[in-house]
Amino acid sequence: MKQSLLFTKTQKFAPKDEQAKNAQFLIRAGYVHKEMAGAYSLLPLGMRSVEKIKQIVREEMNALGSNELIMTGIQRKELWDSTGRWGDDVVDVWFKSELKNGAEVGFGWSHEEPIGDMMKSHIASFRDLPTSVFQFQTKLRNEKRAKSGIMRGREFVMKDMYSFSADEKQHERFYASCIEAYKRVFDRLGVGEDTFVTFAAGGAFTEFSHEFQTVCEAGEDVIYINRKKDIAINEEVLNEKTLKSLGVTRGQLEKVKTAETGNIFNFGTEKGESLGLFYTDEEGQKIPVWMGSYGIGVTRMLGVLVEKFADEKGIVLPESVAPFRVHLIDLQQSEKSQEIYDALNKNGIDVLWDDRDVRPGEKFADSDLIGIPWRVVVSQKSLDSGGFEVKNRMEDNAVVVSLNGLLEILK
Amino acid sequence: MKQSLLFTKTQKFAPKDEQAKNAQFLIRAGYVHKEMAGAYSLLPLGMRSVEKIKQIVREEMNALGSNELIMTGIQRKELWDSTGRWGDDVVDVWFKSELKNGAEVGFGWSHEEPIGDMMKSHIASFRDLPTSVFQFQTKLRNEKRAKSGIMRGREFVMKDMYSFSADEKQHERFYASCIEAYKRVFDRLGVGEDTFVTFAAGGAFTEFSHEFQTVCEAGEDVIYINRKKDIAINEEVLNEKTLKSLGVTRGQLEKVKTAETGNIFNFGTEKGESLGLFYTDEEGQKIPVWMGSYGIGVTRMLGVLVEKFADEKGIVLPESVAPFRVHLIDLQQSEKSQEIYDALNKNGIDVLWDDRDVRPGEKFADSDLIGIPWRVVVSQKSLDSGGFEVKNRMEDNAVVVSLNGLLEILK
Numbered sequence: 074m075k076q077s078l079l080f081t082k083t084q085k086f087a088p089k090d091e092q093a094k095n096a097q098f099l100i101r102a103g104y105v106h107k108e109m110a111g112a113y114s115l116l117p118l119g120m121r122s123v124e125k126i127k128q129i130v131r132e133e134m135n136a137l138g139s140n141e142l143i144m145t146g147i148q149r150k151e152l153w154d155s156t157g158r159w160g161d162d163v164v165d166v167w168f169k170s171e172l173k174n175g176a177e178v179g180f181g182w183s184h185e186e187p188i189g190d191m192m193k194s195h196i197a198s199f200r201d202l203p204t205s206v207f208q209f210q211t212k213l214r215n216e217k218r219a220k221s222g223i224m225r226g227r228e229f230v231m232k233d234m235y236s237f238s239a240d241e242k243q244h245e246r247f248y249a250s251c252i253e254a255y256k257r258v259f260d261r262l263g264v265g266e267d268t269f270v271t272f273a274a275g276g277a278f279t280e281f282s283h284e285f286q287t288v289c290e291a292g293e294d295v296i297y298i299n300r301k302k303d304i305a306i307n308e309e310v311l312n313e314k315t316l317k318s319l320g321v322t323r324g325q326l327e328k329v330k331t332a333e334t335g336n337i338f339n340f341g342t343e344k345g346e347s348l349g350l351f352y353t354d355e356e357g358q359k360i361p362v363w364m365g366s367y368g369i370g371v372t373r374m375l376g377v378l379v380e381k382f383a384d385e386k387g388i389v390l391p392e393s394v395a396p397f398r399v400h401l402i403d404l405q406q407s408e409k410s411q412e413i414y415d416a417l418n419k420n421g422i423d424v425l426w427d428d429r430d431v432r433p434g435e436k437f438a439d440s441d442l443i444g445i446p447w448r449v450v451v452s453q454k455s456l457d458s459g460g461f462e463v464k465n466r467m468e469d470n471a472v473v474v475s476l477n478g479l480l481e482i483l484k
Numbered sequence: 485m486k487q488s489l490l491f492t493k494t495q496k497f498a499p500k501d502e503q504a505k506n507a508q509f510l511i512r513a514g515y516v517h518k519e520m521a522g523a524y525s526l527l528p529l530g531m532r533s534v535e536k537i538k539q540i541v542r543e544e545m546n547a548l549g550s551n552e553l554i555m556t557g558i559q560r561k562e563l564w565d566s567t568g569r570w571g572d573d574v575v576d577v578w579f580k581s582e583l584k585n586g587a588e589v590g591f592g593w594s595h596e597e598p599i600g601d602m603m604k605s606h607i608a609s610f611r612d613l614p615t616s617v618f619q620f621q622t623k624l625r626n627e628k629r630a631k632s633g634i635m636r637g638r639e640f641v642m643k644d645m646y647s648f649s650a651d652e653k654q655h656e657r658f659y660a661s662c663i664e665a666y667k668r669v670f671d672r673l674g675v676g677e678d679t680f681v682t683f684a685a686g687g688a689f690t691e692f693s694h695e696f697q698t699v700c701e702a703g704e705d706v707i708y709i710n711r712k713k714d715i716a717i718n719e720e721v722l723n724e725k726t727l728k729s730l731g732v733t734r735g736q737l738e739k740v741k742t743a744e745t746g747n748i749f750n751f752g753t754e755k756g757e758s759l760g761l762f763y764t765d766e767e768g769q770k771i772p773v774w775m776g777s778y779g780i781g782v783t784r785m786l787g788v789l790v791e792k793f794a795d796e797k798g799i800v801l802p803e804s805v806a807p808f809r810v811h812l813i814d815l816q817q818s819e820k821s822q823e824i825y826d827a828l829n830k831n832g833i834d835v836l837w838d839d840r841d842v843r844p845g846e847k848f849a850d851s852d853l854i855g856i857p858w859r860v861v862v863s864q865k866s867l868d869s870g871g872f873e874v875k876n877r878m879e880d881n882a883v884v885v886s887l888n889g890l891l892e893i894l895k
Contacts, residue, residue: 078549078551079551080551080603080606080607080612080615080617081551081606082605082606082608082612084605103606106602106605108555108556108558108559108560108598109558109560109589112556112558113556114553114554114555114556114598114602115553115554116553116602117551117552117553119553120552120553120554138489140489140490140491140492140528141528141531142525142526142527142528142530142531143525143526143531144519144525145519145523145524145525145639146557146622146624146639147519147520147523147624147638147639148519149519149520168581168589169581170579170580170581170591170626172626172638173626173627173628178520178579180581180591187519187525191517191525191527192491194493194495194517195491195492195493195514196491197493201491201493204491206491211557211622213557213558215581215583215584216584217584227558227583228556228557228558
C-alpha cells in the first residue's frame with residue numbers, strides 16, 4: 074500500500090487522559106482511535122494487525138476441526154435467567170438496555186449461554202459428539218475502570234471457543250488438544266517462551282482452570298513460575314496443597330507480573346444441565362453434555378505485544394502481527410522504489426511504501442513509531458553503492474543489499 | 485469441508501413465530517439461528533455466505549482507494565448531542581445504556597458522527613483530501629417491529645463508507661465513482677439487472693439522495709421504474725416536478741416492490757460544520773469538509789437473495805454468494821469421492837462433501853434446502869457410466885461427466 078493513500082497521520086502526543094503505554098503508542102502511530110476510556114476504534118494499521126492475530130488463531134482452531142460462527146451481541150434476559158447470570162449482583166459487567174415494548178435485553182459479555190442454547194437445535198445423539206464451535210466476537214463489558222488501554226476494554230475482540238462432549242474422556246481429549254493449539258498460537262505470535270499454562274481457580278467441576286499468562290510488566294496478574302519445570306501458578310491458588318500436588322516448593326518459584334491472554338475452563342455437565350442441553354446415548358438414555366470454554370483476548374494480545382516489545386522510539390511487533398512486513402522509504406522518488414514495491418507485492422510480502430513528499434527525518438521517525446519489522450531505504454547513497462539499505466526494527470545497523478538479497482532476507 | 489464435521493443440522497420446521505420466508509429457509513438450512521425477533525446468529529453456512537458478500541464489497545471499495553477500519557459500537561452521548569441526534573425524539577432506534585459512573589452511552593445505529601469526529605485527528609490541509617474510509621459494522625437498531633427476518637434486523641451487518649472532500653467538485657467525483665462501484669457489486673451479487681439507482685428524498689444539501697433498490701416481493705419499498713430509460717423513482721418523491729426533471733411521464737413507469745439494498749447520501753458541508761471538521765486551503769482559510777455516506781446492507785442482501793431466488797425445495801444462491809460452490813454427495817463411500825474432493829480443493833473450488841451415513845433421500849433433500857449451486861453425485865449408476873452426475877441447483881436434469889468435465893464446467 075502506498076502511504077499517501079493511508080489516511081491516518083502519526084501524532085506527536087497521545088490524549089492527555091491516556092495512561093497506558095500500549096494505547097499511547099497505538100494512538101500516536103495511527104493504529105487506533107480512542108472513543109472513550111476502554112473503547113478504541115481500529116484504524117487501518119490496527120485492523121491489519123488484529124486481522125493477522127485473528128488469522129493465526131483461526132488457522133489453529135480450524136486445525137482442531139472447530140466450526141467458525143458468529144453469535145449476536147444482543148442477549149435475551151430469559152436465557153441468562155435460566156443459568157442465574159442475569160443479575161447485576163452476579164455479573165457486574167452487563168450493559169443492558171430495553172426493546173420498545175419494554176423487554177430487557179443485554180449485550181454479550183460472554184456467550185456460553187446463547188451458544189449452549191443454540192446447540193440444542195443441533196445436538197441430539199451421541200453421534201453428534203464431540204463437536205466444537207468458535208467465534209471472533211466483539212464483547213461489551215461494563216468495566217468500572219478502564220485504564221489499561223486496549224488490554225482491558227469495555228469493547229474488545231475475543232476469540233471464544235466452546236466444546237461439547239459426550240463424557241469426561243471425550244472432553245479431556247479436546248481440552249488437551251486445545252492446550253497444544255494455544256501453545257502454537259502463542260509461538261506464532263512471538264510470545265511462546267514467555268507464555269505459561271498457569272494453574273488458576275477452578276469451578277464447580279474442577280479444582281483448577283488453566284490460564285495462559287504472558288509475562289508483561291503492564292499486566293494485572295501475578296503468577297509464580299518455574300521455567301525449568303515449566304510450572305506456573307496463579308497467586309490465587311498458591312498454597313501448600315497446590316505446591317505439593319505440583320511437586321514444587323515456594324523457593325523454587327519466581328514471581329512475575331503477567332497479562333492473561335487466554336483461558337480455558339471446564340464446565341463439566343453443569344452448564345448443559347442448567348441450559349437443558351442433553352444427548353441420547355447408545356442405550357437411549359438422556360445425558361447432559363459436557364462443555365468447555367476456551368478464550369483468547371485478540372485485541373488485548375495486540376496491547377500486550379506493544380507493551381512487551383516497544384522501545385523509546387515506538388512500536389515493535391513480530392513479523393506475524395505487524396500491519397506490514399516491509400516499510401519502503403523512498404528518499405529519491407526513484408524508479409527503483411516502484412521496482413522493489415512491485416517485486417515485494419508479487420512475492421506476497423506486505424509492503425507500505427512511504428511515497429509522501431515529506432522530510433527524510435519525518436519518514437524515519439514515523440517508520441520507527443509505526444514499527445514495521447523491515448525498513449528498506451532507497452537513497453542516493455544506497456543507489457551509488459548499488460542497492461538499498463535494509464534494517465530490522467530491532468537492530469541499529471543497516472546493510473546494503475540488492476533486490477534479490479532483500480527477497481532472500483524476507484524468505 | 486466434510487459435512488460430517490459441520491455441526492449444524494437441517495430442520496424440518498422453522499420456529500412458529502418466524503414469518504419471513506428468508507429466515508424460515510435460512511434457519512431450516514442451518515445458515516442462521518434466531519436469538520430473538522430481528523437478531524440472528526450466523527452459523528457456519530451463513531457466515532461463509534456473508535463473508536463472500538463482504539469480500540465482493542471490500543474489493544470494490546478498495547478499488548476506489550478507500551481505507552478499511554472498524555469503529556466501536558459504543559457511542560458517547562456528547563458527540564451525538566453536538567449534531568442534535570442523541571434524543572429519542574430525533575432518532576427512535578437508539579439502544580442506550582450507562583456506564584458504572586452513570587454516564588449515558590449508546591450503541592452505534594450509524595457512524596457518521598464518530599467517523600467525522602475521528603477524522604479531525606487526520607485531516608488538516610487540502611493535501612489530505614479527498615479521502616474515504618469504510619467498515620463492515622454490526623449495527624444495533626431498536627426497531628419497534630422486526631418481522632422481515634434478516635432483511636430488517638435489530639442487529640445486522642452493514643458496509644458503511646464515508647467520503648471527505650475539499651469541495652463540491654471533488655465530492656461529486658467520488659460520489660459518481662461510488663455509484664459505478666455499487667453497480668459492480670450488485671452485478672457480482674447476481675442482482676445487477678434487478679437493482680435500480682433510485683431517486684429518493686434528499687437532505688438539507690440536495691434535492692435527492694440515491695437509493696439502490698432491488699426488486700423483491702418481500703421488500704418494504706415501492707418504486708416506479710422505466711427499464712428502458714433506466715430511471716427509478718421512490719414513491720416518496722414521485723411528483724410532477726420529479727417526473728418533469730427526469731423527462732418521463734407517470735404512464736411510462738412500472739410500479740414494483742423493492743428492498744433498499746444500498747443508499748448514498750450527500751451531507752454537503754453540514755456534517756463537517758456541526759462536528760467541527762475543517763481543513764485549511766491553499767490560502768490558509770479554514771473550510772468545512774464535504775461529507776458523503778454510502779451504505780450497503782450486507783446481511784440484508786443475503787435475505788434479499790433468498791427471497792428472490794428460493795424455490796419450494798429451499799435456498800438458491802448465486803455462485804458468488806453460496807457457502808460452497810459444489811455439494812459432493814457420496815452414495816457409495818467410493819474412493820472416487822475422495823479423488824473429486826481433493827481435485828476441487830486443489831483447484832480452489834469450495835466443496836462441501838456429504839460423507840454422512842444417511843439415506844440418499846435425506847442427502848438430496850438437505851442439498852436442495854441448503855442450495856449449493858452445483859450438486860455432484862457419486863453413485864453406482866454414475867460409476868457404471870464412467871463418471872458422476874452433475875446438476876445445477878436451478879435445473880432439473882443432471883449430466884454424467886468425468887473429473888475433467890466437472891472442472892471444465894466450474895472454470
